Amino acid sequence: VSRSDGASGPLAAAAAARDAAHVLARLDADARSRAVEAIADLLGRRTDTISAANAEDMAAARAAVAAGKLAPSLLQRLSLDRRRLDGLIEGMRQVAAMPDLVGLVTLATLLDDGLVLERVTCPIGVIAVIVEARPDALPQIVALGLRSGNAVLLKGGQEATRTNRVLLATMREALAGTAVPADAIALLEGRESVAAILGAEHDVDLIIPRGSGQLVRHIQANTRIPVLGHADGRCHLYVDRAADLERACAIAVDAKVQYPAACNSVETILVHAGVAGAFVPRLTGAAVRPASDADWDTEYGDLVVNLRVVDTLDEALAHIAAHGSRHTEAIVTEDTSAASRFCDEVDAAGVFVNASTRFADGYRYGFGAEVGISTGKLHPRGPVGLEGLVTYKYRLTGEGHVVGEYTGPGAKTFLHRPLITESEVHRVQGSG
Amino acid sequence: VSRSDGASGPLAAAAAARDAAHVLARLDADARSRAVEAIADLLGRRTDTISAANAEDMAAARAAVAAGKLAPSLLQRLSLDRRRLDGLIEGMRQVAAMPDLVGLVTLATLLDDGLVLERVTCPIGVIAVIVEARPDALPQIVALGLRSGNAVLLKGGQEATRTNRVLLATMREALAGTAVPADAIALLEGRESVAAILGAEHDVDLIIPRGSGQLVRHIQANTRIPVLGHADGRCHLYVDRAADLERACAIAVDAKVQYPAACNSVETILVHAGVAGAFVPRLTGAAVRPASDADWDTEYGDLVVNLRVVDTLDEALAHIAAHGSRHTEAIVTEDTSAASRFCDEVDAAGVFVNASTRFADGYRYGFGAEVGISTGKLHPRGPVGLEGLVTYKYRLTGEGHVVGEYTGPGAKTFLHRPLITESEVHRVQGSG
Numbered sequence: 001v002s003r004s005d006g007a008s009g010p011l012a013a014a015a016a017a018r019d020a021a022h023v024l025a026r027l028d029a030d031a032r033s034r035a036v037e038a039i040a041d042l043l044g045r046r047t048d049t050i051s052a053a054n055a056e057d058m059a060a061a062r063a064a065v066a067a068g069k070l071a072p073s074l075l076q077r078l079s080l081d082r083r084r085l086d087g088l089i090e091g092m093r094q095v096a097a098m099p100d101l102v103g104l105v106t107l108a109t110l111l112d113d114g115l116v117l118e119r120v121t122c123p124i125g126v127i128a129v130i131v132e133a134r135p136d137a138l139p140q141i142v143a144l145g146l147r148s149g150n151a152v153l154l155k156g157g158q159e160a161t162r163t164n165r166v167l168l169a170t171m172r173e174a175l176a177g178t179a180v181p182a183d184a185i186a187l188l189e190g191r192e193s194v195a196a197i198l199g200a201e202h203d204v205d206l207i208i209p210r211g212s213g214q215l216v217r218h219i220q221a222n223t224r225i226p227v228l229g230h231a232d233g234r235c236h237l238y239v240d241r242a243a244d245l246e247r248a249c250a251i252a253v254d255a256k257v258q259y260p261a262a263c264n265s266v267e268t269i270l271v272h273a274g275v276a277g278a279f280v281p282r283l284t285g286a287a288v289r290p291a292s293d294a295d296w297d298t299e300y301g302d303l304v305v306n307l308r309v310v311d312t313l314d315e316a317l318a319h320i321a322a323h324g325s326r327h328t329e330a331i332v333t334e335d336t337s338a339a340s341r342f343c344d345e346v347d348a349a350g351v352f353v354n355a356s357t358r359f360a361d362g363y364r365y366g367f368g369a370e371v372g373i374s375t376g377k378l379h380p381r382g383p384v385g386l387e388g389l390v391t392y393k394y395r396l397t398g399e400g401h402v403v404g405e406y407t408g409p410g411a412k413t414f415l416h417r418p419l420i421t422e423s424e425v426h427r428v429q430g431s432g
Numbered sequence: 433v434s435r436s437d438g439a440s441g442p443l444a445a446a447a448a449a450r451d452a453a454h455v456l457a458r459l460d461a462d463a464r465s466r467a468v469e470a471i472a473d474l475l476g477r478r479t480d481t482i483s484a485a486n487a488e489d490m491a492a493a494r495a496a497v498a499a500g501k502l503a504p505s506l507l508q509r510l511s512l513d514r515r516r517l518d519g520l521i522e523g524m525r526q527v528a529a530m531p532d533l534v535g536l537v538t539l540a541t542l543l544d545d546g547l548v549l550e551r552v553t554c555p556i557g558v559i560a561v562i563v564e565a566r567p568d569a570l571p572q573i574v575a576l577g578l579r580s581g582n583a584v585l586l587k588g589g590q591e592a593t594r595t596n597r598v599l600l601a602t603m604r605e606a607l608a609g610t611a612v613p614a615d616a617i618a619l620l621e622g623r624e625s626v627a628a629i630l631g632a633e634h635d636v637d638l639i640i641p642r643g644s645g646q647l648v649r650h651i652q653a654n655t656r657i658p659v660l661g662h663a664d665g666r667c668h669l670y671v672d673r674a675a676d677l678e679r680a681c682a683i684a685v686d687a688k689v690q691y692p693a694a695c696n697s698v699e700t701i702l703v704h705a706g707v708a709g710a711f712v713p714r715l716t717g718a719a720v721r722p723a724s725d726a727d728w729d730t731e732y733g734d735l736v737v738n739l740r741v742v743d744t745l746d747e748a749l750a751h752i753a754a755h756g757s758r759h760t761e762a763i764v765t766e767d768t769s770a771a772s773r774f775c776d777e778v779d780a781a782g783v784f785v786n787a788s789t790r791f792a793d794g795y796r797y798g799f800g801a802e803v804g805i806s807t808g809k810l811h812p813r814g815p816v817g818l819e820g821l822v823t824y825k826y827r828l829t830g831e832g833h834v835v836g837e838y839t840g841p842g843a844k845t846f847l848h849r850p851l852i853t854e855s856e857v858h859r860v861q862g863s864g
Contacts, residue, residue, distance in 0.1 A: 022753070026776045109798050115787060117797055124809055125779060205809050224652060226810055247832030254834030321454070332832075343827050344458045347557060355547060355830030364835070365549055365826070366541050366848035377556055377637050378658055379811030382826045394797070394814045395775050398787030400679030400764075402686030406796070416798035 010153075010193040014203035016183035017126045017151035023181050024149045025123060029100035035180040036096035036143050040089045042174035043139060046166075047085050053166040054080040054135065061159050070159070073261065077133045078159055088139050095143040095368045101390050102149045108419035112412065114399040116419065121390045123149030125205035128188075128197050129371060130219070132211040133157035138167050140369040142185050148389035153197065153204070155188040198223035208372045208384075213299070228384060230375040232325035233263030234299050235357040238316040238342070239279055240333035241272040247354060248275075248332040249282045254356040255330070256305050263373065264328050264350075264360040267299055268306040270316045276309045283307075296323045313338055317345050324348060326375040328360040349375055349382035442585075442625040446635035448615035449558045449583035455613050456581045457555060461532035467612040468528040468575050472521045474606035475571060478598075479517050485598040486512040486567065493591050502591070505693065509565045510591055520571050527575040527800045533822050534581045540851035544844065546831040548851065553822045555581030557637035560620075560629050561803060562651070564643040565589035570599050572801040574617050580821035585629065585636070587620040630655035640804045640816075645731070660816060662807040664757035665695030666731050667789040670748040670774070671711055672765035673704040679786060680764040681714045686788040687762070688737050695805065696760050696782075696792040699731055700738040702748045708741045715739075728755045745770055749777050756780060758807040760792040781807055781814035 024032070043050070061078050064070035080088075107119035127150050131137045138154055145152035156164035168187040175182045188197065197204055201224055208228045209219045216231040237255055239248045255266040271279050291306045296319070298306075310316045320329050328350035331342040343351040350360045360383065362370025367385025374381050380388025405412050456464070475482070493510055496502035512520075539551035559582050563569045570586055577584035588596035600619040607614045620629065629636055633656055640660045641651045648663040669687055671680045687698040703711050723738045728751070730738075742748045752761050760782035763774040775783040782792045792815065794802025799817025806813050812820025837844050 022749075022777055025779075026773065111791070111796065111798065115791075120775075122776075220656060226808065244832065250832055250834055254836045258834070258836045258839075317454075339829075341458065343552075343825075344554075345454055347457075348825065350826045350828065352828040353830065355828050355833040356835050358835035359543070359547075359828055359830075359833070360826070364543065364838070364846065366543065366846065376658065377823050379823060381823060391809050391811060391813060393775075393780065394782045394792070396782065396784040396787050396791055397771075398785065398791075400676065400682055401787040401791070402682055402690070403788050403790035403796070404686045404690045407690075414796065414798065 010188050010196040011200055011203075013153060013183075013186040013188065014126065014128075014197060014200045017153055017186060018203040020181040020184035021123065021125045021149075021151040023179075024146070024151060024184060027149070027179055029102065031179040032100075032102075032147055032149060033096045035175060035178040036092055036147050038178050039139070039142065039146075039171045039174040040092040040096065042170055043085070043092075043167075044089050046170050047082055050080065050085060050163065050166050050170070051082055053162040054078075054160075057135075057160055057162045064159075074133050074159065078135070078157075078163075080135050080163055084136060088136050091369055092139055092143040095140075095147050095386070098147065098368055098386060100147075101386050105420065106392065110415050110417040110419055111396075112401065112406075112415050115401045116397050118395045118397075119392050120395050121392045124389060124391050126151045126153065126203055127206045127208060127371075127389070128153040128155070128204050128225075129208045130155040130194060130211065130215070131157060132215075133159050135160040135163040135167060137210065138164060139171065141371050142171055144369055144371050144386055144389060146180060146184060148386050150389055151184040153186050153188055155194055155197075161189070194219075195222075198225065201225055210372050228374045228376065228380065228388075229372050230263060230325065230327055232299055232375070233265070233327045234267045234297065234323060234325040235264055235328045235360075236268050236270060236316075236320050236324060236330070237266045237357065238270040238310075238313075238320070238329070238331045239272060239275060240313065240316075240331055240335060240338050241274040242335035242338060243272070243275060243279070243332040244334055244354075245275060245279050245282060248279060251330070251332055251354070251356050252283060252305075255358055257303065258356070258358055260300070260302050262358065263299075264357050266305060266330075266357055268296060268308065268319075268323070270308050270310050270319055272313075272316070273309050273311050280307065299325075313341060317342070320346055320348075326377070327373065328352060328357045330355065330357050347377075349373070442620050442628040443632055443635075445585060445615075445618040445620065446558065446560075446629060446632045449585055449618060450635040452613040452616035453555065453557045453581075453583040455611075456578070456583060456616060459581070459611055461534065463611040464532075464534075464579055464581060465528045467607060467610040468524055468579050470610050471571070471574065471578075471603045471606040472524040472528065474602055475517070475524075475599075476521050478602050479514055482512065482517060482595065482598050482602070483514055485594040486510075486592075489567075489592055489594045496591075506565050506591065510567070510589075510595075512567050512595055516568060520568055523801055524571055524575040527572075527579050527818070530579065530800055530818060532579075533818050537852065538824065542847050542849040542851055543828075544833065544838075544847050547833045548829050550827045550829075551824050552827050553824045556821060556823050558583045558585065558635055559638045559640060559803075559821070560585040560587070560636050560657075561640045562587040562626060562643065562647070563589060564647075565591050567592040567595040567599060569642065570596060571603065573803050574603055576801055576803050576818055576821060578612060578616060580818050582821055583616040585618050585620055587626055587629070593621070626651075627654075630657065633657055642804050660806045660808065660812065660820075661804050662695060662757065662759055664731055664807070665697070665759045666699045666729065666755060666757040667696060667760045667792075668700050668702060668748075668752050668756060668762070669698045669789065670702040670742075670745075670752070670761070670763045671704060671707060672745065672748075672763055672767060672770050673706040674767035674770060675704070675707060675711070675764040676766055676786075677707060677711050677714060680711060683762070683764055683786070683788045684715060684737075687790055689735065690788070690790055692732070692734050694790065695731075696789045698737060698762075698789055700728060700740065700751075700755070702740050702742050702751055704745075704748070705741050705743050712739065731757075745773060749774070752778055752780075758809070759805070760784060760789045762787065762789050779809075781805070
């Protein structure tokens with residue numbers, strides 16, 4: 001009997017998701033892949049219904065924009081037309097086809113005769129994702145979540161309510177014909193549902209907020225459940241003394257201008273004094289003005305960038321250590337030792353050499369998609385795809401072994417013999 | 433110029449540790465190993481001084497025990513005699529000799545011509561460890577911390593103050609002759625130092641409390657820094673219908689009696705109804721009384737154990753899901769499918785088959801030692817040794833690559849060609 005029977009609301013959804021996660025934990029890779037494919041199939045057959053719901057959301061949003069109640073930039077993120085939907089469905093099929101990462105043995109040690117320790121990858125459990133306007137994020141997250149064996153609770157943006165409802169109803173309907181319970185995915189609505197989830201420690205294992213820094217900080221401050229994400233994306237570009245200035249200029253423009261609202265766009269360009277005279281005039285079109293102290297800690301998300309001239313690589317490293325947000329930092333240089341120092345010493349999820357910070361993205365990294373980007377220092381870090389959605393447990397198999405025999409006089413000693421090399425990863429026989 | 437110049441106290445120590453961590457981040461494996469060996473050497477030459485300081489702590493503690501102000505059980509944990517010290521030093525040498533885990537490339541992908549993405553393991557940074565009375569934990573933690581490239585702040589138990597001061601002074605002195613700055617390790621004293629560290633988000637990356645559940649919960653509730661540890665160790669032993677009852681009895685006794693105060697000892701034994709009649713009478717000497725609802729959530733840490741008869745494996749799984757603390761859970765069974773279901777479905781850092789829960793320990797797992805045991809679900813999980821003390825960053829190396837070329841009409845497409853197979857782990861060329 002499911003704990004959610006007869007109840008409703010976010011806590012009941014979380015409890016039902018926990019039950020579903022227990023079922024997911026014992027499904028093999030094919031069953032999880034087939035569920036994602038079934039969802040992709042049904043979404044493909046329902047593109048008309050979905051587009052119609054999205055058109056209603058778009059009409060309401062356009063009216064709100066016209067009335068000055070909504071930012072025009074929201075419209076692009078809200079849109080889910082047929083072309084976008086087709087791309088989304090194709091992406092889900094790619095995730096379904098990716099190698100399975102659950103049930104891998106990443107460490108195996110013979111502790112003693114008949115006593116084998118294995119570290120086995122497993123799903124995290126129940127993941128709650130809070131997204132802003134973008135309805136296209138929901139199927140992506142569902143694909144990554146189910147493929148990696150996790151149940152997913154989704155809180156969508158208010159403006160996308162009609163689209164999200166149709167998406168979720170369709171995806172849950174698709175699961176009915178699979179081994180994955182429909183309750184493995186659920187839509188949460190209303191701000192109060194977020195508050196409820198923040199306290200649901202027993203049934204929610206991870207919260208992924210995808211929205212403003214304010215939202216992320218609010219969630220971090222109000223839950224004991226681990227939170228994955230980034231409150232800030234203050235990325236730096238350091239143009240080294242040994243930089244190819246043409247490359248530096250192209251990267252600076254791309255990193256700032258290509259999509260300034262993105263978390264991986266650059267807020268501050270640090271330029272070595274030795275090349276500042278040649279580099280800065282090249283950056284025409286950029287708004288250059290003297291920066292104040294507060295500017296160094298600002299994420300503009302707009303066509304504004306700080307420019308600071310530094311005398312040494314050390315000064316650039318110190319600036320980044322003081323003002324960076326551990327998201328993504330880049331150096332432009334032809335000097336491999338400067339590049340190497342930058343990569344070793346900068347503490348960020350991404351350290352880039354001669355490439356735009358905008359590449360910090362799950363799709364561009366080849367992860368198929370991402371549920372978010374983590375600026376935390378522990379696993380998972382950076383763009384989080386399938387691999388970031390599995391954890392591990394230690395499995396010990398003995399023949400009645402007790403610790404008492406390994407202590408005191410005449411104690412047995414441990415063998416600690418590796419059964420696989422550190423670098424090997426084997427699938428668990430007969431499972432996963 | 434170090435930020436700690438001219439200052440003192442826990443925040444200055446944390447800032448100095450952050451500076452030291454930046455130096456550690458660019459040292460190679462040999463330099464870090466040599467530092468640990470140098471510490472082991474000097475500790476070995478100072479055993480007299482250390483034992484003398486410990487004798488003073490022990491005398492003070494014995495007086496406090498006699499006056500009823502301290503539990504007698506503390507004396508054993510406080511003791512650091514020559515034999516224990518020798519074992520400790522030998523353990524440090526083992527950690528120094530273990531394979532290096534920093535600078536490993538665990539993923540490498542050719543995103544496009546000339547654009548290479550690598551995931552490289554790196555130290556976490558600055559780790560603060562709060563231990564209770566046991567002074568022997570300090571050198572162990574220092575060895576694991578420095579070997580994995582992390583700076584370590586140590587808050588020891590009040591009763592071990594003299595021992596801890598000598599240990600830290602000796603270890604810092606030993607670092608003077610190495611490439612590792614002495615500030616990479618520091619001793620914090622007094623309760624107020626813990627409060628200060630909890631707010632030092634900028635300079636502390638991870639907090640590891642090793643003490644009572646009350647201490648762990650207090651720390652979790654009062655910091656935004658990630659906390660690694662376990663507030664509870666409510667471990668279960670499930671004696672299946674298909675259990676070998678002789679093994680079950682030996683494991684039950686070991687898991688409860690061998691060291692009842694340990695977090696990995698068993699608090700509740702679940703027995704299948706089909707064998708309860710034969711098994712329970714075997715458990716003579718155990719205090720069996722009817723259990724109340726609250727008992728199922730109690731960690732006794734004493735010679736008391738709950739006993740519950742269940743009708744099915746599902747009932748045992750449901751009990752563990754409701755009352756377990758995600759530490760370590762064990763099944764005794766000769767039925768491989770029951771064992772497999774138990775391992776797949778139980779959500780805990782350790783899932784054991786036919787072995788005592790007491791094996792959940794970094795030394796017994798072959799990790800050399802442990803800084804703590806994590807009941808969190810994300811990495812690092814379970815006993816945390818060297819591997820749990822490294823994280824990773826994504827390193828992207830291009831030739832001026834910009835994202836703009838991969839979007840819009842005529843966009844370039846990504847290759848996403850794996851350069852190493854998922855299962856390979858390569859050391860970074862020319863580093864680490």
